[in-house]
Amino acid sequence: SFAAVFLSGPSGEVSAQAVSGEMDPGTIAKTLRAVQTFVADSFRSAEGHVGRMTYGDMTILAEKCAGGILCGVVVGRENPEMMREIRRSAAALGSGSSADAELSRLAAREFTVKRDISEIRLESERNILADRTVEVLASAVDRGPLVLVLEDMHWADEISLHVFGYLARSSPGSVVILASARPAESELWEGILGTLGAAEGFSELRLKSMDGAAVRELVDASFSPNRFPPEFYSELARACEGNPLFTVEMVAQMVADGGVNLADGTYVLVSESYAMPRKVEDIVMRRLESLDTTALALAEYCACLGPAFPRELLLSVTSVRDPGPGLVALERAGILEKQDDLVAFKHAMFREAIYNSIAAKWRSAHHRDIGGLYESFYEGREEEVVYELARHFANSGEQEKAFEYCLRAGEKAEGAIAFETAVEFFGWSLDALRTLKVPERTERELELLERLGDLKPLVSRFDDAAGSYTDALDLAGSGDLKARLHRKLAAIFWKIGRYDESLAETEKGEEVVESEAERVQLAIQRAYVFMRRSDFEGAITLCEELLERLGGIPDSEREAGYVMDILGSAHHALGNREKALKWYETALEIMENVGDLRKVAALNNNIGNIYGDRLQNETSKQYYDRAIEMFERLGDKLGVSVISNNIGAIHHSGGEPLKALECYERSLRIARAIGDQRMLSNGFGNLGATYSSLAEFRKTIEMFEKAAEVFGAMGDDGGRAWVLTGMGSSYHHLGDLDLGIRYMKEGNAILEGIGDQWKICPGLLYLAHALFEKATLDATPAGKTAVDHTILAEAESYFNRGLALAKELDSPDNVADALYGLANVKATQNDLTRALDLAKEAEAVARRAHLRIELGNALRERAKLLALADKRTEAQQKFQEAGALYDQIISTANRAILLYEWGKANKAWGEKEKARELLSRAKEMFATSDMRLWVERVDSALEE
Numbered sequence: 001s002f003a004a005v006f007l008s009g010p011s012g013e014v015s016a017q018a019v020s021g022e023m024d025p026g027t028i029a030k031t032l033r034a035v036q037t038f039v040a041d042s043f044r045s046a047e048g049h050v051g052r053m054t055y056g057d058m059t060i061l062a063e064k065c066a067g068g069i070l071c072g073v074v075v076g077r078e079n080p081e082m083m084r085e086i087r088r089s090a091a092a093l094g095s096g097s098s099a100d101a102e103l104s105r106l107a108a109r110e111f112t113v114k115r116d117i118s119e120i121r122l123e124s125e126r127n128i129l130a131d132r133t134v135e136v137l138a139s140a141v142d143r144g145p146l147v148l149v150l151e152d153m154h155w156a157d158e159i160s161l162h163v164f165g166y167l168a169r170s171s172p173g174s175v176v177i178l179a180s181a182r183p184a185e186s187e188l189w190e191g192i193l194g195t196l197g198a199a200e201g202f203s204e205l206r207l208k209s210m211d212g213a214a215v216r217e218l219v220d221a222s223f224s225p226n227r228f229p230p231e232f233y234s235e236l237a238r239a240c241e242g243n244p245l246f247t248v249e250m251v252a253q254m255v256a257d258g259g260v261n262l263a264d265g266t267y268v269l270v271s272e273s274y275a276m277p278r279k280v281e282d283i284v285m286r287r288l289e290s291l292d293t294t295a296l297a298l299a300e301y302c303a304c305l306g307p308a309f310p311r312e313l314l315l316s317v318t319s320v321r322d323p324g325p326g327l328v329a330l331e332r333a334g335i336l337e338k339q340d341d342l343v344a345f346k347h348a349m350f351r352e353a354i355y356n357s358i359a360a361k362w363r364s365a366h367h368r369d370i371g372g373l374y375e376s377f378y379e380g381r382e383e384e385v386v387y388e389l390a391r392h393f394a395n396s397g398e399q400e401k402a403f404e405y406c407l408r409a410g411e412k413a414e415g416a417i418a419f420e421t422a423v424e425f426f427g428w429s430l431d432a433l434r435t436l437k438v439p440e441r442t443e444r445e446l447e448l449l450e451r452l453g454d455l456k457p458l459v460s461r462f463d464d465a466a467g468s469y470t471d472a473l474d475l476a477g478s479g480d481l482k483a484r485l486h487r488k489l490a491a492i493f494w495k496i497g498r499y500d501e502s503l504a505e506t507e508k509g510e511e512v513v514e515s516e517a518e519r520v521q522l523a524i525q526r527a528y529v530f531m532r533r534s535d536f537e538g539a540i541t542l543c544e545e546l547l548e549r550l551g552g553i554p555d556s557e558r559e560a561g562y563v564m565d566i567l568g569s570a571h572h573a574l575g576n577r578e579k580a581l582k583w584y585e586t587a588l589e590i591m592e593n594v595g596d597l598r599k600v601a602a603l604n605n606n607i608g609n610i611y612g613d614r615l616q617n618e619t620s621k622q623y624y625d626r627a628i629e630m631f632e633r634l635g636d637k638l639g640v641s642v643i644s645n646n647i648g649a650i651h652h653s654g655g656e657p658l659k660a661l662e663c664y665e666r667s668l669r670i671a672r673a674i675g676d677q678r679m680l681s682n683g684f685g686n687l688g689a690t691y692s693s694l695a696e697f698r699k700t701i702e703m704f705e706k707a708a709e710v711f712g713a714m715g716d717d718g719g720r721a722w723v724l725t726g727m728g729s730s731y732h733h734l735g736d737l738d739l740g741i742r743y744m745k746e747g748n749a750i751l752e753g754i755g756d757q758w759k760i761c762p763g764l765l766y767l768a769h770a771l772f773e774k775a776t777l778d779a780t781p782a783g784k785t786a787v788d789h790t791i792l793a794e795a796e797s798y799f800n801r802g803l804a805l806a807k808e809l810d811s812p813d814n815v816a817d818a819l820y821g822l823a824n825v826k827a828t829q830n831d832l833t834r835a836l837d838l839a840k841e842a843e844a845v846a847r848r849a850h851l852r853i854e855l856g857n858a859l860r861e862r863a864k865l866l867a868l869a870d871k872r873t874e875a876q877q878k879f880q881e882a883g884a885l886y887d888q889i890i891s892t893a894n895r896a897i898l899l900y901e902w903g904k905a906n907k908a909w910g911e912k913e914k915a916r917e918l919l920s921r922a923k924e925m926f927a928t929s930d931m932r933l934w935v936e937r938v939d940s941a942l943e944e
Helices: 025-043 080-094 099-108 122-141 158-170 187-196 212-222 230-240 244-257 280-289 293-305 323-332 348-357 360-377 382-394 399-415 419-433 441-459 462-475 480-495 499-512 516-532 536-550 557-573 577-594 597-613 617-634 637-653 657-674 677-693 697-714 717-733 737-754 757-776 789-809 812-828 832-848 852-868 872-888 892-908 912-928 932-943
Strands: 004-008 014-019 049-055 058-065 068-075 146-150 175-179 260-263 266-269 308-310 336-339 342-345
Touching: 004 099, 014 099, 058 080, 068 080, 080 099, 122 146, 122 158, 122 657, 158 175, 158 187, 158 419, 158 657, 212 230, 212 244, 230 244, 244 260, 244 280, 280 293, 280 348, 293 323, 293 342, 293 348, 293 360, 323 336, 342 348, 360 382, 382 399, 382 419, 399 419, 399 441, 419 441, 441 462, 441 480, 462 480, 480 499, 480 516, 499 516, 516 536, 516 557, 536 557, 557 577, 557 597, 577 597, 597 617, 597 637, 617 637, 637 657, 637 677, 657 677, 677 697, 677 717, 697 717, 717 737, 717 757, 737 757, 757 789, 757 812, 789 812, 812 832, 812 852, 832 852, 852 872, 852 892, 872 892, 892 912, 892 932, 912 932
Parallel strands: 146 175
Antiparallel strands: 004 014, 004 068, 049 058, 058 068, 260 266, 308 342, 336 342
């Protein structure tokens, strides 16, 4: 509402005022001084609208009128309707209205303030609502198990279905949700079922039409006892197409028509020639034919009222004489039923049949009457029923009221995050507006079109949004308004990957823009396109220019923060981590100052990624922890899921797979709850990789198979290839080398085609290790080794490729892995000197990067090679150091391999008891992990 309204004379003196109780005297005095200066300046200006003035956090709206200037003071956000109200009151004062009365009316008027939806994350907002719903269910479960029954879900809107899907995936275990729907009637329902297919505990029961036997059972249960002939049931099943409602209502209508009689307490068919209605509408019409004109008229009104409505409201209908008896007649006929203080149609199909039978002229009249009834019934409380008022007047032909109420309903729906509903109401408001001849129609049409364009992307209607912005551009003149619309249209094209069109709209905006602030926004949109096209150098050049321009624009800190974030992302993509970190940290400081919590959270995550790339895990985790706490406050489940995965990766690379499992499972639970398929697939894949570290390779394959299924359904070839290489590595460990190599080669071929270097690198090394094992293992019972030098050369080539790529990517874990793999190759080729150098280099890389798993593996391989070189003391030292390191981490397969190599070394040194102990422990671990080939190796060593 207005904080204050004033009527001022030519010199600024106040002749009348109405002030909100929230304004203190000091603020009133300052406001009056500002108003007086504004008014004095305005009287020296040309005739016409005075406009607005900004004063601190206040906006003063002013309009010339008889006797002075009418001013309204707004604190905070402004609704465009406020300026129009000022103009209406100014016109009323010119027509002789009382100044005190008009100012009091203005001060009492309330407006719905348009919510800033530019940074809204629809999923987050809906998940907050869904979380609250889960809490309600959880509190109900405290009193005992619960069954939640949801009927007619084919009529549910998108936000309701989102909450339903969330409940289905994350309700407490003692809750059973039973939902019914007619699938063919709702694409939204079919869509939500598609996301629930893999949910634990979900099952779908597709009901078939009833056959003759089922019809007989239903009829006999409802009309018993009876003496209906068998052919009656067959004909009933055919006529009703197996629909249970239709079946029961058909027999009930036959009873009402006299086709079925109740004789001596038994239902009997009077005549087999009874003409059965062909559809449910015919049953309803037959039933209505038996009613009087009052009941018939009331039935039409009820159909226009809706599926359910207040009983008191219905009895207030004035155009139907004495509606009480008519209501009783409709209830007796089975058309309506009581539901506490409401009256509802017994079935929606009944209402639909009646509504469709009403002539358009009368339907419009009924809606107009009902709209007027709601206005009188809820006078002063119209906001409570604004949706109903909007719906009825939209169907009434009263376009002025339709425009007003649909606009208010759209604003209410927008504030409630019911964006689909808001789009519908704003669309109706726009339709009504276009039929009216009112002042400022073009201005209002522009506002509505822009609001529709802003809302539609939030419900994935990108093409429709582009249409709304295009229509708005046809009405806009020039200047910043037109530039802004071009920018928003460019953003739509950017989101859907139409980058040339996005840049074209940006250029059009730059041709008409007036203010430097809007010019900067257009350039930021251009930078986003550069980033999507991987033109990182172009993005950097543009953003550096932008920062110089922003320096001359007041209050542009937020925009500067966004530009710096883009700079950080561009440098990160180019591998310039130091520069990326600098820009991210500067952007973070700015966003903390302006209070943009969502961007602060995202920047903490970005900085965490930088430190994660450097393998500075403790620092990385500190930033991730801050980000996850902020995303939790925002209700951003997806953000929480992403960062839980990132923290899991830190624990995994640090040799803490059990902690990693906790993080990955949390991420997976969230992904299931919100139905995010990308995070679901990543979650399964990360769990698979973690189970591999625990040497639970069967579990690894199970997780990877689930991930592959989701990646495949999404069309994500890169993700599917990643899990194929992981599955191949698992089969390698389980001893099925040929199958493992086949999977790895298939995955690597896909990754090579995509060009994803970060996934290609470990894929090459997985394959190299498997080929090395195949080259050096002859699966004879004695376990004797016969080297296949052709396969060994292939393994060496993959190790070399992986090493070169790992160095290019600055990936120390993969560098260390490749180096000790090559060390094994060189040892097999009898080049022990080179092998020792490579193992030593692998150890150095792992130490510098603080890689505990890779360091343990490098120490183990170096110890093995030192033993082969008859350097027992050094070898023993390295074995012990590797063992101590493995004591600090969980890496089951690597520990078992260490015990095996240490045992073999002790056997060579003549320490048979120590060798037998170490080999026996290794065998037990290999057997537990089902690593068949390694068990055979140990058995061979024990036999020797």
